Every structure is written in C-alpha cells, then in structure tokens.
Amino acid sequence: MNSADLGRRVGVPSTALFTDQYELTMVQAALKAGTADRRSVFEAFTRRLPEGRRYGVVAGVGRVLDAVENFHFDDEMLAFLRDQRVVDAPTVDWLADYRFSGDIWGYPEGEVYFPGSPLLRVEGSFAECVLLETVILSILNHDSAIAAAASRMSAAAGGRRLIEMGARRTHELSAVASARAAYIGGFHTTSDLAAGFRYNIPTVGTSAHAFTLLHDSERDAFRAQVDSLGRGTSLLVDTYDVTEAVRTAVEVAGPELGAVRIDSGDLLLVAHRVRQQLDELGATETKIVVTSDLDEYAIASLAAAPVDAYGVGTQLVTGSGHPTCSMVYKLVARARTADPADPLLPVVKKSLGAKSSRGGRKWAARRLDDAGIAEAEVIGSGEVPPELVDRQVQVELVKGGEVVGREPLEAARERHVAARAGLPMSAMQLSRGEPVLPTEYL
Incomplete structure (x- = not known):
C-alpha cells in the first residue's frame, strides 16, 4: 500500500x-x-x-x-x-x-x-x-455531520452521480475536510483540487457563467471551451436562454457533447424540456447535470426528472441544517x-x-x-x-x-x-x- x-x-x-x-x-x-x-x-x-x-x-x-x-x-x-x-x-x-x-x-x-x-x-x-479532547471532537463533529448529509443525499439520488462543489461556501480548510467526508458518504467527485491532491478524490470542473459573459456571444464561449476541453465537456446553458443555448451547444460540439449543466429555474420542468430537445437534436447520450442550492429533499423531488448528476454545495458543507453532531x-x-x-x-x-x-x-x-x-x-x-x-x-x-x-x-x-x-x-x-x-x- x-x-x-x-x-x-x-x-x-x-x-x-x-x-x-x-x-x-x-x-x-x-x-x-x-x-x-x-x-x-x-x-x-x-x-x-x-x-x-x-x-x-x-x-x-x-x-x-x-x-x-x-x-x-x-x-x-x-x-x-x-x-x-x-x-x-x-x-x-x-x-x-x-x-x-x-x-x-x-x-x-x-x-x-x-x-x-x-x-x-x-x-x-x-x-x-x-x-486530545478538543481536536478529536472538532474533527469528528464536523466530518460526521457532512458525511451524514452526504449519505442522505446519496440515498435520495438513487444511484445518480453526485458532485461535491461547496468550497466557495465554507472555510478553505473545512472545504477539504468536507469533500473527504462527502466522498465517504457517497459522493463521486469534488470540484476542490486541494481535496483531490490530498485524498485522491476524483475532481471535475469546466466553466462558470463568467466564462460565457467574457465572450462576445454564447457560441464563441462554447466554441472556446470545446476547442480547449473537447466535445465531451459540460456546457453551462442557463446564462441567457436555455433553449437557444442547448441548440447552440449541440451545433458547436455535435451529438458527442458530454453534458449540459442547468443552474437555475424550475429544474424539474427545465430538465424535461432539455432532455426532449437534446434527443430531438440527436444528442441522445448527452447527460444533464443540475445544480442550484440542492439538498436531499430537492434531489428526491427530482427523482422523476431526466437528470444524470447533481452538483451540491452550500447544503452539503453545512450538514444540510445540522453542521455538528x-x-x-x-x-x-x-x-x-x-x-x-x-x-x-x-x-x-x-x-x-x-x-x-x-x-x-x-x-x-x-x-x-x-x-x-x-x-x-x-x-x-x-x-x-x-x-x-x-x-x-x-x-x-x-x-x-x-x-x-x-x-x-x-x-x-x-x-x-x-x-x-x-x-x-x-x-x-x-x-x-x-x-x-x-x-x-x-
């Protein structure tokens, strides 16, 4: 070992x-x-x-x-x-x-x-x-709270993939510990590179709304990302109009587009519409990732939605309402x-x-x-x-x-x-x- x-x-x-x-x-x-x-x-x-x-x-x-x-x-x-x-x-x-x-x-x-x-x-x-009292309790109380929240989210997800992305919502060191605890509780990946480096947790990440806003058009932003990261990347499609963004994303990346991410709106409704649109455009293998203040209850409410992965931040790293045990x-x-x-x-x-x-x-x-x-x-x-x-x-x-x-x-x-x-x-x-x-x- x-x-x-x-x-x-x-x-x-x-x-x-x-x-x-x-x-x-x-x-x-x-x-x-x-x-x-x-x-x-x-x-x-x-x-x-x-x-x-x-x-x-x-x-x-x-x-x-x-x-x-x-x-x-x-x-x-x-x-x-x-x-x-x-x-x-x-x-x-x-x-x-x-x-x-x-x-x-x-x-x-x-x-x-x-x-x-x-x-x-x-x-x-x-x-x-x-x-040893204080240091033991500070670690166990924090990490066990995060792991319990992660476990509940994992159960609610029913086998769909979970991405830990709470680093911007907590202390920089607790973010690393949270990613570790979330991985134990059933999450699959983290956006936090320090957690990936220290604990060998798989890391993921592509782009934020700022990247789209940087460019003169959404098409230019998608083209830049695909040219850099390949057709298998995940494109963020809710900066402007979701329907237009999905169409542009498939035009730029082709049906090999890896995933689209939805970060706002009525996720249940939007996910169904996006899935239908992707299928009609021939991108039947393109995954749908949803984010936006999710917790275990929101994840459970999306069980019937055509969602392939959930990105969770604030609610996870704060123990979903119970930050200590x-x-x-x-x-x-x-x-x-x-x-x-x-x-x-x-x-x-x-x-x-x-x-x-x-x-x-x-x-x-x-x-x-x-x-x-x-x-x-x-x-x-x-x-x-x-x-x-x-x-x-x-x-x-x-x-x-x-x-x-x-x-x-x-x-x-x-x-x-x-x-x-x-x-x-x-x-x-x-x-x-x-x-x-x-x-x-x-």
Whole structure:
C-alpha cells in the first residue's frame, strides 16, 4: 500500500494548539495533584442524533489519526504558552516531551452509529488523553455531520452521480475536510483540487457563467471551451436562454457533447424540456447535470426528472441544517494509579436533564435479525455475550501510541455502502423520525 492510497500527509503541521486552554490547565492541576498519570478511559459519543435523522455516519477517523500522530509542541508553541502564562514552567516542560502513548479503539470510518455509540475509546494516562479532547471532537463533529448529509443525499439520488462543489461556501480548510467526508458518504467527485491532491478524490470542473459573459456571444464561449476541453465537456446553458443555448451547444460540439449543466429555474420542468430537445437534436447520450442550492429533499423531488448528476454545495458543507453532531468526550473509567494492574473504576457525570452519561469502559455490537438486517445497537461494559462477539463494531486504531488502523479512503466509502445496506429500509426515509435502531445497554 503506497502513501497515495492513504492520503498525502507530508508537511502536516502540529495539531497541539487546536485545543481549548482548559485542557492544558487541567493537566497542570493534575500534575500538581499527582493524578495526571492515573490510567484513564475517555469515550466520544453523542447522546442523540440531530433532530429527524435516522442514523449517523462516522467520518473523520483518518484525520483524527493524523491529528494524534502530529500532536506535539514545538519550541515556538512552548514559548507562546510560557510567555502568555497559559500554564506554569513545570507543565511547559512536561508538554515539551508530549507524545500520545496510549491506545485508541473506535468505529471504523464509514460505519453508521446511534445515540450512545462509543465512537472512539481513548485509553492512557489522564493527562495524555485529556489533551486530545478538543481536536478529536472538532474533527469528528464536523466530518460526521457532512458525511451524514452526504449519505442522505446519496440515498435520495438513487444511484445518480453526485458532485461535491461547496468550497466557495465554507472555510478553505473545512472545504477539504468536507469533500473527504462527502466522498465517504457517497459522493463521486469534488470540484476542490486541494481535496483531490490530498485524498485522491476524483475532481471535475469546466466553466462558470463568467466564462460565457467574457465572450462576445454564447457560441464563441462554447466554441472556446470545446476547442480547449473537447466535445465531451459540460456546457453551462442557463446564462441567457436555455433553449437557444442547448441548440447552440449541440451545433458547436455535435451529438458527442458530454453534458449540459442547468443552474437555475424550475429544474424539474427545465430538465424535461432539455432532455426532449437534446434527443430531438440527436444528442441522445448527452447527460444533464443540475445544480442550484440542492439538498436531499430537492434531489428526491427530482427523482422523476431526466437528470444524470447533481452538483451540491452550500447544503452539503453545512450538514444540510445540522453542521455538528453534538458529540462529547467524557471520562468513563479511571484507576487510582498508573499501574496497568490497578482495576479501572467506572466514573460518571451525574447531571440534571439529558446531559447525564454512563460510566465504564464500553464495547459495542450490532445485533442482526434472521435476514441479516440490523435490529439493535447493543452497548455494554462487561463481558461480551458469545452471540455478539463477532458483531462487535469497534476496531483497534492506535496501539501503544502507534497508528495501526489507517486505511485507504476507498475502504471507508465501501464500508458505508455496506453499513447503510444493512439497516432497515426505513433508514432511507427523509421524513423526520426516531433513530432506525434502538440503543440497548447491557
């Protein structure tokens, strides 16, 4: 397996300051109290799915592994912490030698999850585990939200191609992460070249309205594009009059024209008219691509339209109304010492309302019915029942500080297809509802 299969990680900067100050001040206090080395278990999970969602999608695990691997403090960072008096000198000295040396288990990327699912289990000393909280949550909350939206759009598209094109609607770095998460969730290509470069996601793109407006006529613009990119290109046909543009496009490129793109108007009506016109002009193989503020509901409404591909931007990179998954990272067990033989004691936050959690180091398994379809998310903190041993969801990601669970992005993409297919059919409904699987605790 070469480095290109895993995504380009060369030159990745330190992630150590992608954190909240209180992570460091907790380490300082624990060092002084003599509790920093206590063996601890943290878990990342969500208490509930975003309103109306039937399942969640795990994304960002590969980026978490990169972040853990690159979580170290360089001299400039240490000087900043010292000069700003964020923490005291002994803590700065401790941070200078920081490298995560513990273990991480978690749901593999592309898997589905439900309320309470222990998506990531981080084990080590309290100090080394607590430092990772913010960066882990920032990645998982963002990427999983995008992947869930992408999955719903993929289900609505019913096999038609999906193009991620949201780079202009979000932060330049989150655009790259969004393209990666969307690819896991079922999108086929991205317009973002940084995502293509870093993660080997297929990239696409041709022209915008500005290119048509640049030229003296629409015909001149189409001719320039075809001369440059070939007859198989995609021509944007709604700058002026769609009917005239389609006629001109076929005259310029011939029936071999690859595709036309429609970016405005009543997409259902216009797509039918354009398909009829293309067929009448002999361009029966020319595809129709639609864009224009699409989400999963708009995509579903176009199921009967002669559309071959959808380009999605704003709604995708903002999670289609749910830009975060509300995941939390909680201490669930700890020992009284750093001794591996010292037993782990379950600990739990007892809050009023819905913010309480369950203690103990947990495993997760998915119980299937006789047809092989999932019927429950089962979570426990003791022995795994024999019938669920082979149904466990968590995999080993980091062992003794070394990453062991990195995999090609295609593996996560394929896993999601299989995981979604293993859910009850009601999971594909876009109507609001409860999680498609109940969470059972043993």
